[in-house]
Amino acid sequence: MEPDNYRPGLLPIGGNHVRLRLIFFMSNNHLSDRINFLEESQTIGMSKLSRELSAKGVDVINLSLGEPDFVTPEHIRNAAKKAIDDGFTHYTPIAGYPELRKAISDKFKRENNLDYSPEQIVVSTGAKQAIANVVLSLINPGDEVIIPLPYWVSYIEIVKLAEGKSVAPVTTFESDFKISPAQLEKAITPKTKMFVFSSPCNPTGSVYTREELKALADVLAKHPQVYILSDEIYEHINFLDKHCSIAEFENVKDRVIIVNGCSKGYAMTGWRIGYIGAAKWIAAACDKMQGQFTSGTSSISQKAAIAALSTDNRPTLEMQAAFRRRRDLVYKLIKEIPGLKTNEPKGAFYVFPNCSSYYGKSFEGAVIKNSTDLCMYLLHHGHVSVVTGEAFGAPDYFRLSYAASDDKLIEAIKRIKEALGRLG
Numbered sequence: 001m002e003p004d005n006y007r008p009g010l011l012p013i014g015g016n017h018v019r020l021r022l023i024f025f026m027s028n029n030h031l032s033d034r035i036n037f038l039e040e041s042q043t044i045g046m047s048k049l050s051r052e053l054s055a056k057g058v059d060v061i062n063l064s065l066g067e068p069d070f071v072t073p074e075h076i077r078n079a080a081k082k083a084i085d086d087g088f089t090h091y092t093p094i095a096g097y098p099e100l101r102k103a104i105s106d107k108f109k110r111e112n113n114l115d116y117s118p119e120q121i122v123v124s125t126g127a128k129q130a131i132a133n134v135v136l137s138l139i140n141p142g143d144e145v146i147i148p149l150p151y152w153v154s155y156i157e158i159v160k161l162a163e164g165k166s167v168a169p170v171t172t173f174e175s176d177f178k179i180s181p182a183q184l185e186k187a188i189t190p191k192t193k194m195f196v197f198s199s200p201c202n203p204t205g206s207v208y209t210r211e212e213l214k215a216l217a218d219v220l221a222k223h224p225q226v227y228i229l230s231d232e233i234y235e236h237i238n239f240l241d242k243h244c245s246i247a248e249f250e251n252v253k254d255r256v257i258i259v260n261g262c263s264k265g266y267a268m269t270g271w272r273i274g275y276i277g278a279a280k281w282i283a284a285a286c287d288k289m290q291g292q293f294t295s296g297t298s299s300i301s302q303k304a305a306i307a308a309l310s311t312d313n314r315p316t317l318e319m320q321a322a323f324r325r326r327r328d329l330v331y332k333l334i335k336e337i338p339g340l341k342t343n344e345p346k347g348a349f350y351v352f353p354n355c356s357s358y359y360g361k362s363f364e365g366a367v368i369k370n371s372t373d374l375c376m377y378l379l380h381h382g383h384v385s386v387v388t389g390e391a392f393g394a395p396d397y398f399r400l401s402y403a404a405s406d407d408k409l410i411e412a413i414k415r416i417k418e419a420l421g422r423l424g
């Protein structure tokens with residue numbers, strides 16, 4: 001009933017990180033250093049472990065993957081079916097169908113009051129590829145990239161692939177995990193080429209206010225060599241206010257690359273539609289990069305994305321309301337668990353509790369030494385899958401995705417509470 005690397009009473013300490021390092025040392029050296037040093041995505045890794053356990057018949061609740069549980073709205077699905085029937089089955093322009101780039105340009109104007117012409121837009125195979133295009137197009141070996149910690153798992157690894165150097169100022173629970181202007185100023189050096197952040201944030205759920213973004217923009221305005229990758233994939237899951245983009249500030253706008261996509265706001269994770277809005281020369285570079293990797297993304301998904309971005313927005317608002325209700329539910333229930341300390345998420349669909357008060361406790365002789373141990377314990381003895389904070393550079397925390405039904409969330413948190421209560 002347990003995965004191969006699990007022995008009862010002995011937690012697979014260090015989880016994926018340690019496993020990957022072991023693989024590195026044992027690996028045949030025909031593989032490149034690049035792949036040997038690349039970490040597996042732990043959000044995906046943990047979800048894989050959870051699925052393996054489920055396949056063996058264990059009733060696991062998987063709250064590790066950040067993925068809306070909703071089915072893609074019907075009008076979007078219908079647009080995709082029509083695209084197939086209408087024969088949209090060929091290669092597409094690398095940067096996306098002109099009609100889609102126009103729909104994104106219109107969306108920027110309508111929702112964000114931002115002017116991006118279709119030539120400033122590149123559509124990619126998910127926001128993940130959009131981020132990779134930007135980083136690989138702008139970062140030279142040794143360039144510094146500031147990524148506030150906790151960060152989304154893939155930023156660091158993509159920067160590593162570009163041979164850039166990640167610099168991760170630590171944000172704290174007390175500052176609601178937001179970087180201050182002073183911290184940002186301190187982190188910038190003549191070698192800094194890029195600042196990467198997400199708002200709403202994965203994994204903390206924090207959302208920068210307009211004033212906070214303006215203060216960061218004012219710092220960045222003084223450093224014209226720094227580009228700003230603003231990951232806005234959770235734009236539509238914001239409980240605070242109307243979404244604000246750092247690109248709204250004229251003093252930095254030309255250096256901002258907005259990354260967005262359809263995965264979260266339209267429940268379209270499997271369709272793989274991401275995009276950027278950026279200066280024309282950056283968009284042209286990403287087009288060139290993508291032309292050598294994947295070409296244009298799926299023709300059918302692009303037609304679906306046109307429907308998502310240019311028609312009925314009601315399903316998105318309904319999903320947002322559901323996420324808000326679940327946020328309230330989960331935040332309340334998690335706060336009732338002794339020893340967990342959680343900020344109130346203002347967006348996205350994650351809670352990020354501090355679990356360090358459980359370190360040193362044990363179960364059947366195995367001591368919980370860190371968040372990874374705790375997450376493995378919760379998986380195997382609570383049958384709930386969450387992701388260790390180590391994946392996000394914050395080892396005293398874990399991330400729980402509340403993109404699941406109310407019933408599942410209530411049951412999962414009950415299991416977590418009981419499992420934690422069994423630690424002595």
Ligand code: PMP
Pocket residue numbers: 066125126127128129152198201202231233261262263269272273274
């Ligand atoms: N950025 C953040 C902050 C994310 O959480 C994710 C995960 N989906 C992505 C980018 C990538 O999104 P996509 O599914 O569009 O590749």
Ligand code: GLU
Pocket residue numbers: 041043044064065066067128153154202
């Ligand atoms: N972005 C989601 C997450 O953080 C999906 C998994 C991934 O792409 O890494 O869980």
